[in-house]
Amino acid sequence: MRLREMREERGLTQEALAGLSNVSRPTIHRVEHGQQRPHRSTISKLARALGVEPSEIAPELHAQAVNPNVGVRMTVGIRDEALPYIKKAARRLALNPGDIDELVGAGPEGLYEACRKYDPSRGVPFDRYARWLAICRAKDEARRLYKQHPGFGLEPQGLEPWTY
Numbered sequence: 305m306r307l308r309e310m311r312e313e314r315g316l317t318q319e320a321l322a323g324l325s326n327v328s329r330p331t332i333h334r335v336e337h338g339q340q341r342p343h344r345s346t347i348s349k350l351a352r353a354l355g356v357e358p359s360e361i362a363p364e365l366h367a368q369a370v371n372p373n374v375g376v377r378m379t380v381g382i383r384d385e386a387l388p389y390i391k392k393a394a395r396r397l398a399l400n401p402g403d404i405d406e407l408v409g410a411g412p413e414g415l416y417e418a419c420r421k422y423d424p425s426r427g428v429p430f431d432r433y434a435r436w437l438a439i440c441r442a443k444d445e446a447r448r449l450y451k452q453h454p455g456f457g458l459e460p461q462g463l464e465p466w467t468y
Contacts, residue, residue, distance in 0.1 A: 414441030
């Protein structure tokens, strides 16, 4: 985790970063000292506050595939192409309007994973696979947010069921 280094480069204290990111100062301290593995939403919030991509804070979570025949390079174009779809899915998954950003924040992690794992020999177009994995991450986040909510359905109407 490069969090401390990036925070100090910007002249921020843990308290200042906490205020900008809406992540508690004790959480930032534990993450910086390796005492806590942050949740993907925490990494997203910290990245937004620092003005960087989540992969810059936690590159180990977004490492490239070991097999050079598998994977594609993550680009801004890939992210920009998938973002409207991720936002649409997040709006449908969210039970509260305030949760939409949290669900949208989980989607790009799925894109990074799709880039890392994509294998063209499986016969599925990359864009279809990337969208499917991004939605899976948004659904994972919805499950985490709403695990206490009775009757929460994770297959909202209007979203295509993706299979790979």
